[in-house]
Amino acid sequence: MTGEVKAGHLRVEDVAAYIDRGDAAEQRARVEAHLATCAECRSEVVTVARLARSFRDRRRWLVTAPLAAAAAVLLLVFAPWQRGRDRSELVLREPAVTTTVAPRPLAPLGAVAVLPRLLWTSVPHADRYRVTVFDGNGSVVWETLTTDTLVAVPDAVAVSVGVPYFWKVAARTSWDRWVVSDLTTFTLGAPRPPQ
């Protein structure tokens, strides 16, 4: 174990010491003189140096890769440019529909002089509306389907004066999915006499 190079080939400790540069200059020169003439030992030194380096690099990568990934995540989450940003500026299109609002009856409400048409608010993505008018007993007086948000009550529908009626509108937002408005009441008063 003195580090003396034998006439044959380098010993294990000589190869390891040469790669780790643990030898004094004199011993190193002796090893190099041998390596310059011995292809087999030269090949061993080169191969072991490669192996040691690749293993070191691999271990470094195994250690640093998760740390780098964690650092990247933290950077994305807590980055300064993420903090002071006005979120409203980011809205480039209308938000996706996650909850559906029901249509809201606008007219007629309460006491009305005439009954020209029924009007309600629109519902996003609704492709049709079903309007139903009930009498005071809950019987359906009239019902219709439309794609618009207003509909005229036909003359054939007899609406008595001074009698409360109820109506509601349902909007279809997708296949067999309907959202229904609250039940709204109106009472038709006597038409004013012409002035």
Add this chain to the structure above:
Amino acid sequence: MAAALPFELSRLFQAPDGPARDDAWANFVAAHSRLLLHVARSLSPDHDAAMDGYTYVLERLREDHCRRLQGYVADGRSKFTTWLVVVARRLCLDFHRHRYGRPRDSTPDAAAEQAARRRLADLVAGAADPDQLAAPVADPALSAQVQELHETLAAATARLDPPDRLLLKLRFNDDLSAREIAGVLGLPTPFHVYRRINVLLDVLRRSLKQRGVEGVEP
């Protein structure tokens, strides 16, 4: 220069026979398994053969109360892991020779011939199959001149310092890149390798000129 023995190694050497030694051995394997597998895989791309080699290395390291491992001296000359790579690689080579026999044409002459044919094949841009190339026709006069030229070059090279001779061997015999040579010789960058090679070639050129050699033609 003395350095401490790695913990898992000293524990292994100090453990009494029985479960304590088994436990210490398991600890050693856990600590160095990746390194040993890395070495085994470098010698055989086939997974099963690599695992067989790895198993062989472990068996040899453990036999005779870890006789081989006890050969490591923590004198500060090298790290234990570097020493272990050398040992494991030698054991893996033994295993492969034992199982598959020595590779054919592994003599230096055959390797040199193979390298020369490879260079020749490269020159003709792969148009010819190296195995089909005819052996060079021997011209006695020319051969003598080539031999003389080689001897002159060898004499001039022999006058260089060992690190310089090794550098030239690594570059021109082993075809290593400047980066790898820098790693082996401990030079800071590949540029140091290039600069040193230029200096050495200049020295050799002058030395050959003094001996009457003016060009590469014999």
